[in-house]
Amino acid sequence: MRSLLRLWPYVRPVRARLFTAAFIAILASCIGLVIPLVLKWMVDGPIADRDPAGVWLGALYLLLLGLAEALLFGLRRWLVARPLSHVEAEMRADLYRHLQRLPIAFHDRWPSGQLLSRATTDLMLLRMFLAFPLTFLLVNGVTILVGVIIMLVQEWTLGLVILVPAVPVLITCVIFEKRYSGAARRAQDQVGDLTTVVEESVLGIRIIKGFGRHRSQAMAFRKLSGDLRGTELHKARLLATILGVIVTLPELAIGAALVLGAVQVADGSLSAGTLVAFLSTALALRWPVDSIGFLLAMSQEAATATERYFEVMDAEPESGTAGPRTAEAAGSRTRPRVDDGDGDGDGDGDGDGDGGLVFHSVGFRYPDAPEGSPPVLHGIDLHIRPGESLALVGATGSGKTTLTALVPRLHEVTEGRITLDGRDITAMSRAELRARVAVAFEEPTLFSATVGENVLMGGGTGEEDLTRALAVAQADFAHALPRGTDTQVGEQGLSLSGGQRQRLALARAVVGRPDFLVLDDPLSALDVHTEAAVEAALRRVLADTTALIVAHRPSTVLLADRVALLSGGRITAVGTHHELLRGNPEYAHLMSGAPAGEQEDQR
Template identity: 80%
Template sequence: MPTQRVTPKERSAVRTLLRLWPYVRPVRTRLLAAASVAIVASCVGLVIPLVLKWLVDGPVADRDPAGVWLGALYVLLLGIAEAVLFGIRRWLVARPLSRVEADMRADLYRHLQRLPVAFHDRWASGQLLSRGTTDLMLLRQFLAFPLTFLLVNGVTIVVGVIIMLAQDATLGLVILGPGIPVVVMCAVFERRYSQVARRAQDQVGDLTTVVEESVLGIRIIKGFGRHRSQARAFGELSRTLRGTELEKARLLAWIWAVIVTLPEVAIGAALVLGTVRVANGDLSAGTLVAFLSIALALRWPVDSIGFLLAISQEAATATDRFFEVMDEEPETEGPGGPGGRSPKSEDSGLRFQGVRFRYPDAPSGSPPVLDHIDLHIRPGETMALVGATGSGKTTLTALIPRLHELSSGRITLDGLDITAMSRQELRSEVAVAFEEPTLFSASVGENVLMGAPDTAGEQDLERALGIAQAGFAYSLPQGTRTQVGEQGLSLSGGQRQRLALARAVVGRPRFLVLDDPLSALDVHTEAAVEAALRRVLDGTTALVVAHRPSTVLLADRVALLSGGRIAAVGTHQELLRTNAEYAHLMSGDPGHGEDREEAR
């Protein structure tokens, strides 16, 4: 599946990160308290050099041992206070930021459930997975440390510079000399690093996709001996990601070299100049000690600028990636479209009226998958839908529960336009069993009862398993409580298909859509399932995609779909006599029909 990418564009990291405010707002009090405590802690640290100045110019110069011990006690107490305050800051941010991450992850998951199928068709699953895990973890780390210390270190640098200038303006200006080139270098670094960080995070998504597909498709990989080619693909993506990470490291090394070297040179120059002035009597030794202590105390706030900028850019990129998904339009809950209820005498049952469908991402000018579909399935009637591969059968069935939205036309259930119904209401009326059954990492019973209201119980489960001839569930190690494993791969294809069929019928739906539900069953099981299905379909309005004559015989009438249009409607026997294409399809003649690309 191709990776969904967004072309990097010029954007402000600050403006991007401000989008996190709705999530941060509920915990803003604790975050502000944590930042305030950290600022106080840093300022306490800046008081220590002033104590050292007093200590050198006073008790040390006067050879006063009691004063020296008193000064040492002051320094110790200030150091303990600084450590305690930083511990309090850590305690303040831990719990609320875990909540922020959890809230964002929950919102992302809920939003993914509400996005249309067309969105999931476009996006690689690994890209979505990396946004819900790696990116959100990065945002939590940013809010916990870099965000606070961007503020704390900024305040610390300003306060420290003011104190240094107050101690000696000349030495202060020497220390401030590298400020302008450092700011320019940081601006250049920020722009370059943001692009590389985005590329790296997208590549993590690509790598996650390959790992996920390899795990889910391990039987295919082993069955066809493709482990080496998969390993090569994985290795190539890993090397690409490694190269990008090394590029990030080079940029960090470059900015760190600038940020560390220039201030160190300035401190060295201040030391030489200050020593000369102390020797000349223009400056006290205590003032020089205090000045250099403050300059050294500011080394970490200054040295961390590159690191904090890098983390901030990665957080801004993660925020971009998160909101790329959150900004996608979810499925509308209705009502929408023409809506309204038609007279029961005309429109009861399931009716397609002038239905036309083209995939949203289809090339401009390409023909629609379905064009001018008119079909009426009367109340309690079962209609089989037959057509060659690629004729659009699966797409047609997906329109009924609104997995895809019509391009034009309307579909009604008992006269009510499906776009006038909420999706929850619509999907409680219509049950679907797909040709490719999907099971979840849950028990057999939980998988089946997903198709029923919350009030459903063991009796409903037993009935559905009986209809689907899925009695094998009771012979599993823990019966219907047996965990089927990821994608249900611990079961055979026929077993998975029967459980999917049971899931479709367990809720006793008024409308049933079955997409070739018996394709993986053996002849004897198929016959037993068909016998049970006849009882279920009696009184249920149903549309059944069929390839086998035995499945077609379940239906009251048959609709032939050809080239995206309904070519004929009638009973099985009528179409056999009057329609050559239908007769060829039922005879299994491989030479009939055009070779078409499989419709999605």
């Protein structure tokens, strides 16, 4: 109940219709309990008196009661259908909105299939629970209570016989609920794992086919599917057990009441009509009692689905402005210096450190990093002047991509601060920050949309900006596609080559004419001739933009005014390409592409 009560904020707007539907369902069930009383009247009256007119009148009463019960249940269904589909849609929209606001660290930890199953299967279970079990746990409870009272009033001795199974049934329900809860959670988690495998196999179909791994993938899928099947069978066994108890014990009680009642009718202490009415009431309660098992099962699955839903919704979103540090506290830290020869010891090659993009003793550690592990970045002091381009060079794993992700706050710095034109980025809203900073990642991601829609996600206002961005990125191939820039690129853009996707990603970064540009090795998938053409166009863009460019090749480095060498999570040198090439052996080694031993021989 603690889990399910968390659904109240979503249910509250439609509570009037749900309460009305529940009341109508209770009324319909109570009408069903009137039918045995009409039967009693018919047996003890018209049938005993051999009155055909009375029998026909009783039959009419039964028909009217049956029609009323059916119409009321139909009205209940109509009342709940629209509001509950609205509740499901609202919860799904909230989940999607929340996922967009969660930090990158959350998405790094969570498999996409688990998130997808929460947005689909779990929400479907919640809608079904609100539509049926929630109402009928109440309705059936009231029906059983009213029915038992009617039976005790008619013949209390037979009523006590019917109540004998109540205690073992309740004990069984408590045990079932505890055991079924764990099985339901395990099954829903396994559905998420299975969804992840299917999604990865579809997106990675080229790898699977290219390496002939379809059999191993099929085996992995079969194992997960088998685990899920085993869990579902365990759930079925638990449900079969409780249904066996719930169905068998009341049936035995009804049989005993039938025998005892027949004896009482035979000796004249009970009328035949009363016995018919009593047994009819007991039989009318069979469905409310028999349904307890699967209503509890559906409620447990809904409770588990609610827990899984709010596991995501409870995750802390990205803060709108300030982070855990203050600018004053960050600025007051004693920080290591990198000597760049300008006399100020800040490693930026400039003495003022105000304008442009500035890293002030920046450090970063991943949130889920083990205790005591060294930070990925520490003591980063760097200044990119307004209108300047800085290339960031370092060995694989040195932290280049992590450093670039700190600028648009895809990750939050854990030490120090970053400023744009003198303003701490944590004091800016993410909307403002990301309107000023554009990013092109090493792995270009495109969406199932048109070429134009993919590019204009980076900003821009129309066809003119789109055409200019495509020209800068040398992505004019888009105009030759079947429907030009209105061509759908397909999921992940896999209908395009790697170089084409990368050029569209670059066009997306420059389309909004950003103040600051962060490029993570943006030309890695291009051939030599296309790279040269893109570089020529990109130079014109970089002339008016402050840019941080992750580079691995000399041709990309030469786009920048200066170069910073990142080694061991720290900036160890800053200068021009030629200065570092002459004076820094590590940089010369990275740019030469020679094996380490050969580089040593050359030195």
